[in-house]
Structure formats: structure tokens, C-alpha cells
Amino acid sequence: MQFNIGALCAATLLVLVSPAHAADSVAYKDPETGFTFAQFNAQYVIGKYITYRIATPSNVAQGTPYDAVVQVAAPVDVGWTGLAWGGYMTYSPLTVAWQNGNSATVSSRYATAHQAPSLYTGATYTLLKKGTHVNSTYWQYTAKCTGCTSFTGQGNRNVTLNPTGENRVAFAYSRTKPSNPSSSGSAIQVHDVTASWTVDFGSASNANFAELVQRNA
Template identity: 90%
Template sequence: MYFNLGAACTATLLAIVSPVHAADSVAYKDPETGFTFAQFNAQYVIGKYITYRIATPSNVAAGTPYDAVVQVAAPVDVGWTGLAWGGYMTYNPLTVAWQNGNSATVSSRYATAHQAPSIYNGASYTLLKKGTHVNSTYWQYTAKCTGCTAFTGSGNRNVTLNPTGENRVAFAYSRSKPSNPSSSGSAISVHDVTASWTVDFGSAANANFAELVQKNA
């Protein structure tokens, strides 16, 4: 998987990436899981979107690592989708996921160069049963991540995402499905589209975060 742009998709990106960079997240209360998320609809082809949602606990002290819940809803023609927590391909946790039958597989990855990222043990995921499902048009997963909001960035910098303010994140999409959908270590193809946006973690705070995680497990 490569988050850098290849020549084959440059023309497509020129048409759709610019408005993505100018957009911001909005608050969304999910009636199914009860989480309040910061939501963004990322356009991956003209007129089609992948929805990214992030929920956080409230009352997190600045500079303190904290768990987050990520929810992604993607049309069934999406082969795999990735979320870069630091806003770039390299030196930040990458949440890569794809449809796996009636569920989804979530894979933890990390890259130090513009090449296929490696499995990353610094972040772990708990797939939540409620909020993870597939139908004839969409697949969706909801997962708690431990290790996504604090990580070692470039130059060995310690990075902690602002729990009450804005953070830059990015997404990647490929139309090609992984070679082994049931394995979190499956090989995946080069992405077709990537872009970034600013997400307001302040609008994603949940006072009952731990309770909701347990309720939806």
C-alpha cells in the first residue's frame, strides 16, 4: 500500500482532492451505538463517499494518551480504506480495513517510507459488534483503538493528538480487495485516491465513552 500519489491517479485527484482539503468534520450522534462522533464524508470518486467518524473520551488531560473509537462506512465497491491518524502516510498509525464477508477486518499498519506499510504493534483494535455490519450496498465497521492518538512521529518526536481541538488526518482508498480478506496481515494494493482534512476532536468527546465501548462490544 502506498499513500503517495501515482501518476495513474493524478488526473483524478486534481478533480476531487481540492474540496476535500477545504472541508471540516461535523458532529454526528450515532443512533445505533450511542457515540457522538466527529464525521467527515471523503469523496473517493465523483459523487461517491466514504464516511469516517472518530469518537473520543471527554476530560482527557493534554498530552495524555487516550483510546478512540473509529467508525467507517464504505460502499461495497471499496476494496480497502485507510485512515492516517497523523495526516500523512509516514510516521503515524494507519488504520486499514476491508470487508470480510458479513463483517470487516481491521489491520494496524505503519510506514517510514512511501512503500507498503508494515504491521504495527503500537496500536491495537477491538472490533465492536454493534456498529459493524454489511448489507447489499455498504459495509461498516466500528472499532476501539488503543495507540492511535499517541505515537512516535518523524525525527522520533512524541506526538499526542489534541483531545479537545483540531487534528489533521488523512484517508486512502483502493478499489482492489486484499488477497486474503480474513487476515489482518493480508497484502493490499497501491491506493487509488488519498486526501486529508481537519477533524475537530472537541466535537467528538463522550462523557460515557468507556460505558459505550462496553455496551457495543
């Protein structure tokens, strides 16, 4: 995701896998929500991880926009997390989120340059009550996204993520919490670490996707 503005070298913390390799994600069946996710644990400092999970509906035709569910579990020392659906910071829907008391705030962002991303109306989120919670060590959110898997990329190119195969995504992390955690428009500080990985959307398929969204709402 090249949320790359600082001089911190993420390569000392993370091993980036070439797109030529097999998917880095693994299938995970969440006992709480019932979704089957493609999961990846992103190391943001040595020995500490943010878990990213993506779930998709089954029987999606290639090139057709579709909803997805994103679930992120982060230690409480994480100020904010970002997920770039296109694999880079720019020209890609950005799911930016942070702890907000006993819940989480999810903010839809988009950037066309390596600067603070703007609010983005092309992707909308529905926070799911089940799967969103906070304890003394971790905070987690689960949200349905409409507009994350299909978007306008660089050069006005229409991009739709492969619903049954591999897609490159990326993350960013900052230790600094937003100044106004209850507002999705709150200013965020520059990230401290970034990295990308390959996620297998085929392993994230859910035949009862719509039913699960409704059940967890």
C-alpha cells in the first residue's frame, strides 16, 4: 500500500511476499459471526500482529461489483489501521479504522497522492454489532463494505477484484490515535508501518453471505 511517507523501514519488521508466490492468506471460520474469511496476520512491530480478514459472497460473476465483509482485530496500542483494497495507498478504497470507546469507528478514505487521504463516498460501511467489540488487550470491528471490491483506479481504469482468485491488498498502521475518535472524518497521523500481501478471495467465499450479514447486524 505504499502509505509510505516516513523513513521507517518496514522491511526490518515484515517479509513482503512477491505476487508470484501463492496467496499469503489462510481460510478461517469465525465461530462468533459464522463467516468464512481469508485471514492474514500483519506484523506491525516485532512479535505483535494486526489480524485482517475478508469474507465474500459466492457465485459472483467476474467483473461484477460485490459486497465484502472486513474484520480487523488489533491490540489496544494500535492507534489506527488501514486496509488498501487495491494494494496501494493511491487510487484505491482505504478502510481506515480505530478504537472508539467500547466500539470502533470505520472511515472510508481515498488518496490520489502520498498525502493524508480524503473522505471517500464511493465505498460505504455497515458496522456489524456481532463481531465488533473491545476488551483490555484487543479491539475488533466487523463491517460490510459496498464499493470496496470495485473502484476507479489510476488513469480512470475500472478495477474489480477477482471474486474467486488472488488479489493484492495492503495495510498501514499508526501508533497515534485520531484526535476525535467518534468522528469518521477525524484527522489521522502519518502511518508508522506498511506492507502488502496476496489474499485468496476463493477461500473467503460464503454461500449464505447475505443471511450472515443480516444475522450479525
